[in-house]
Amino acid sequence: MGDILKRGTSADGGVRIFAAVTTELAEKARKIHDTFPVATAALGRTLTAGVLMSAAGLKTETDSLTIQIKGDGPLGSIIVCADSKPNVRGYVGNPFVDLPLNAAGKLDVGGAVGRGSLSIVRDLGLKEPYIGQVPLVSGEIAEDITMYYAKSEQIPTAVGLGVLVDRDYSVLSSGGFMVQMMPGSTDETAQLIEKNLKNADSVTSMIAGGMTAEEIIFAVAEGIDFFIENSEVVPEYKCTCSKERMEKALISIGYDELSRLIEEQGEAELSCQFCENKYNFSKNELEELLRQASDRKKPR
Template identity: 40%
Template sequence: MKDYLVRGIVESKNCRVFACQTTNLLEEARAKHGLWPTASAALGRVMSATLMMGAMNKNNEKMTITINGGGPIGTILATTHSDGKIKAFVANPEVHYTYNDTGKLAVGVAVGKEGSLQVIKDMGLKEPFVGTVPLQSGEIGDDFSYYFMASEQIPSVVSVGVLVNDTNEILSSGGFIIQLLPNATDEDIQFIEERMKDFPPVSALIHEGKTPEDILKVIFEDVEILATQDLFFECDCSKDKMATALMTVGKDEIQAMIDEDHGCEMKCQFCNEKYQFNEDDLNEILKEID
């Protein structure tokens, strides 16, 4: 099944909803980055939440999510232009922890919680919107729920999950978000709280074959789906962009690359694509700087 997200509304319960499947794009990211299982789970949860947040924007504004909780995984960064395409990485992909009591992937241990979740929305204005909140658990879902409440004053349920098999491949990945509208009542809140009690892990539902629409209908029988969007892991790096980045290191450093190494290699942190620059390439960059 292809990766996609849906957004909808539940008028009877005064809330808007989002749900997504991101299994294939996470498997692509896992292969590109050599992710170990817990790193896969952390990155998959962040990408699912980021893509659903992107679907909340009316324009194709750029959104960048950065999480660093001081744990062994280091920084997690994901960015999208709200067009269904996402690129992302973790600083340390070779991280794997499980909880002793449940055997589940210990994302909170890998991420840590002595840090922050930062959301940057670039809407094409002079200054981008930046919202930063302290991490609550490092488990990702709770942290995004807290962000919506603390930074945007929107009570939200955020559920994201990843299932990985014994050979590290991604079996399922996705999530859903429920956001109360301003006219929500105490009864609406109570209904959602009751539905969320003992609700199955979203990764298990996707692994069973349930679609994003199916998952929302399990929660709300009368959900109205308003739009769908296909999702992809796609990087926009290029040799030209790498050359522009090289210019920032300065003429002396570039000249040293020519004299000592007769060229250099640059690697994109988002997709691990490698770009070779020979002496002629570097001399052209020096001319551009001049």
């Protein structure tokens, strides 16, 4: 079953649900970063959150959002970027975290993340991006995203995220859903959703059991008159790096740093944190960048 993103709205417009199957993109992330299972789950959940949040909050082609989870656990930070397509990309501080399973016999994502904060940066093409920050609730990601919507955007939201890792460390299944109560929603609808969520299997077992994104939406919306959009949106893991962007990054470290780099190393190899692509710069190329940096340094 390929990756897919589906969205639906209740007939009265009071509730909207997004659901995504993200097995392929989570496995691509796992292969790129060579993550151990608990890091695979943490990154896969956050990438899925990126897909769902993009569907919920981004509109035009140039809109983007960044999820930044800064915890004090052994995993370090998690960074995920999403655009409106949605393409997502991300990485974790320490991909090789190895922790015992938690009390529930599950991968201990909360323990790996630890305590800290969740920040969401939404760039909607305005002068300043929107930045919202909340303390982490559990580090299990879904609860933290739920808290973000409640505190920072005042949207009652329920989020479910799940990644199942196989014995050979590959991603067996990954996906999630997000339910949001919109202005005008009734108490009755809210109670039905609450009941459905209580009765539902975990996302991981829903996806592992072969449920499609549509079926997940219908399970969450059972008893509510609901429409699902026909569109076939395929979320992907895609990086946006290029040699040109790396050049800009090198110029931006400034004249002094750059000249030190040339002096000490002669050439440079930069790797992209999101896709591990390597970019090589010869001494000549670095010297050209140094010239550009020095032009920038001169007062106008």
